[in-house]
């Protein structure tokens with residue numbers, strides 16, 4: 365989401381005559397787009413700010429601004445603490461950046477962290493940053509109202525709002541005509557996408573379908589799905605269109621009903637497993653990935669064991685795994701005890717990571733001898749004689765360079781596998 369937001373910011377500022385620079389030392393303005401989801405993310409921002417302080421010493425005219433969730437969460441506090449900040453703008457304030465920068469130019473500090481009920485930046489055509497020219501992100505909604513008890517997003521990004529489907533379809537068409545061949549539709553919970561215009565209502569499966577039919581050479585991905593909102597209609601839609609990728613990211617967070625309830629996830633372990641069963645029966649080649657938080661408040665060894673068991677039962681292809689870190693202003697911070705000792709969190713996380721390593725490795729080894737349609741993304745970082753790309757399941761494949769170019773499809777047979785990569789040959 366932040367990457368996509370940075371492209372929106374670049375578009376707004378480009379329209380005002382600014383230019384994006386690839387060289388930090390060459391920039392007159394540095395805007396740091398921040399994440400508050402974990403303490404670690406905020407710590408990294410603070411470290412970056414210390415580095416920028418040294419740049420500002422050499423160049424006192426340098427403007428430094430803080431954008432995104434950390435700006436929203438801390439408002440003036442961080443500005444007072446970090447005197448080097450000239451500007452603070454929350455995720456719904458990007459249209460005001462030109463005005464805020466003008467204020468900084470006139471010698472004042474500028475701040476705008478007002479959240480909006482309807483801002484979706486639908487009319488803004490993002491400037492693609494750091495792009496490979498093959499895959500692009502499109503935000504289809506903003507905000508979240510699920511209030512998972514550990515999560516700061518509803519406070520930092522405000523209420524949920526969906527973007528006009530016509531603007532999403534137009535942007536998808538545009539990027540396809542520019543040569544992109546993969547689009548990832550983004551939202552905190554894409555499954556609850558909903559748009560109503562007069563008599564017409566568009567939900568997420570319908571939006572997905574409308575983009576999938578634009579051209580079968582355009583792959584469509586999406587992130588992230590909340591398990592409680594993953595509908596049979598969505599599974600049917602994915603199954604019906606081969607260019608909707610066979611990869612679903614479905615964050616489970618915990619395998620224990622007690623923990624899920626405390627997290628306010630609004631589904632049980634059994635309901636989650638039912639959804640997995642439905643996906644597997646209708647889209648047998650679908651990869652399933654997840655997020656797991658270990659060491660949440662009151663989590664016992666038995667809860668942890670249930671998480672490990674669920675991981676084995678689903679056999680996730682991939683997972684993002686974290687130990688719980690308390691975020692200020694959340695339900696958990698206000699009402700629960702962050703009472704799992706740090707060393708226990710560490711050990712449980714290690715067990716989860718080790719298990720996932722085995723599961724990912726087994727998943728990749730099952731692909732040995734299989735042939736996949738791969739969208740070439742570019743030259744491998746390790747060797748300029750090799751391409752890398754992804755299959756529909758979002759697995760990375762590396763293979764000797766062919767006559768095809770990045771952005772084209774090639775069939776690749778898997779010859780070797782590690783837990784992270786498939787190595788093959790074009791056929």
Ligand code: SF4
Nearest residue numbers: 508510511512515517
């Ligand atoms: S669904 Fe839950 S975890 Fe995801 S952004 Fe919303 S509140 Fe946070």
